[in-house]
Amino acid sequence: MKNLSNFNLLIIILLFSSCRQQPFTGTVHIIPYPNQIAIGTQYRPIGKNLSIYLSPESGMDKDYIEDLLSDTGVKCKFTNFKWIADLTFDIKPDTIGLEGYRLVSNDYGTKITASDTKGLFYGLQTFRQLITSQNNTLVIPFVEIADSPKFLWRALMLDEGRYFKGKEEVKKLLDEMARLKMNTFHWHLTDDQGWRIEIKKYPLLTKIGGKRDSTQIGNWNSNIYDGKVHEGFYTQEEIKEIIDYAAKRQITIVPEIEMPGHASAAIAAYPQLGTEKQSIKVPTRFGVQYHAYNVADLKVIQFIKDVLDEVCNLFPSETIHIGGDEVKYDQWKKSAQVRNFMKEQNIKTPADLQIWFTNTISHYLESKKKHMMGNGICEPY
Numbered sequence: 113m114k115n116l117s118n119f120n121l122l123i124i125i126l127l128f129s130s131c132r133q134q135p136f137t138g139t140v141h142i143i144p145y146p147n148q149i150a151i152g153t154q155y156r157p158i159g160k161n162l163s164i165y166l167s168p169e170s171g172m173d174k175d176y177i178e179d180l181l182s183d184t185g186v187k188c189k190f191t192n193f194k195w196i197a198d199l200t201f202d203i204k205p206d207t208i209g210l211e212g213y214r215l216v217s218n219d220y221g222t223k224i225t226a227s228d229t230k231g232l233f234y235g236l237q238t239f240r241q242l243i244t245s246q247n248n249t250l251v252i253p254f255v256e257i258a259d260s261p262k263f264l265w266r267a268l269m270l271d272e273g274r275y276f277k278g279k280e281e282v283k284k285l286l287d288e289m290a291r292l293k294m295n296t297f298h299w300h301l302t303d304d305q306g307w308r309i310e311i312k313k314y315p316l317l318t319k320i321g322g323k324r325d326s327t328q329i330g331n332w333n334s335n336i337y338d339g340k341v342h343e344g345f346y347t348q349e350e351i352k353e354i355i356d357y358a359a360k361r362q363i364t365i366v367p368e369i370e371m372p373g374h375a376s377a378a379i380a381a382y383p384q385l386g387t388e389k390q391s392i393k394v395p396t397r398f399g400v401q402y403h404a405y406n407v408a409d410l411k412v413i414q415f416i417k418d419v420l421d422e423v424c425n426l427f428p429s430e431t432i433h434i435g436g437d438e439v440k441y442d443q444w445k446k447s448a449q450v451r452n453f454m455k456e457q458n459i460k461t462p463a464d465l466q467i468w469f470t471n472t473i474s475h476y477l478e479s480k481k482k483h484m485m486g487n488g489i490c491e492p493y
Contacts, residue, residue, distance in 0.1 A: 148258040156217065186243070208226070212258070215259075266296060270285060276344030278344065297366065302370050314382065320394070321394060366432070373400070375405045424482055434486050441462035
């Protein structure tokens with residue numbers, strides 16, 4: 113009798129589940145749109161409490177899942193019993209391509225499978241976008257999705273050399289990147305108009321280089337300034353916090369430290385870094401500036417290596433961006449030290465000098481087991 117009662121109960125559950133099927137009249141909005149998607153004509157009510165099963169090897173972060181789904185009004189409860197879960201995450205080797213996932217939603221729940229944690233994470237983002245409201249009820253349509261990224265490098269760049277945003281704004285940006293399945297945050301941290309990363313060996317980089325007296329406003333060629341001090345930088349502890357925050361969202365942070373041009377903020381902090389060795393202020397005007405590092409001075413090369421040491425120790429990324437574009441060669445041409453160095457090294461032109469410098473930095477980063485990335489050398493000014 114006991115077995116019969118259990119069987120009858122199962123039939124009742126299945127019948128009740130089938131009765132909940134109703135025509136789906138909503139629209140599916142997923143960004144980026146999946147490679148393959150089949151949308152059914154029915155939907156499944158989610159309810160206020162969503163039971164979730166995470167396979168032991170899934171690598172999914174419970175706190176992140178709860179936070180992501182909370183703005184829909186859904187409350188998550190995690191279970192160790194897969195068969196009763198509304199939403200399941202499973203690692204299955206060779207499910208689909210790298211970072212890809214499969215998502216199947218039907219009357220029995222939603223199942224997300226992938227070959228790796230990143231794939232499951234992106235499946236979660238799709239699940240979040242699928243949640244909609246029908247007849248004042250949160251629902252998810254019946255769908256079958258197979259998706260994997262076309263590009264392994266899906267990046268967004270934030271320039272804080274010009275304008276400092278602060279860690280809370282950066283975290284908001286990382287949240288939105290994660291929702292759109294972007295995986296690389298290109299963080300532009302130094303430029304002529306500001307130095308935004310703490311370098312413990314050179315504290316003046318942020319004390320002086322992280323602050324300017326005013327800011328050009330209006331169009332690119334404007335002579336109008338706001339007259340307001342603009343300042344700010346990230347401590348190394350804050351950077352570690354942001355790196356950890358990004359990693360939980362499957363995002364790698366690639367830092368950019370500009371060289372050998374766009375160096376005015378650093379030279380304002382340490383005038384000996386430039387060829388003229390003269391005190392300057394952090395520029396208040398945008399556009400390409402006059403000042404560049406004196407790459408013929410071995411002490412300047414050592415300074416740059418010291419900075420990169422701290423940057424490499426901070427960032428797990430295998431890639432370090434050095435900018436490298438828009439270098440004005442005027443100071444190099446005027447400098448006797450630079451001209452003598454070029455003659456000694458049999459370097460013919462300022463552009464060749466920049467290539468020598470870039471190769472030097474590239475080899476140094478290789479010694480740190482990092483890859484150099486740059487914008488390329490523009491035509492000489």
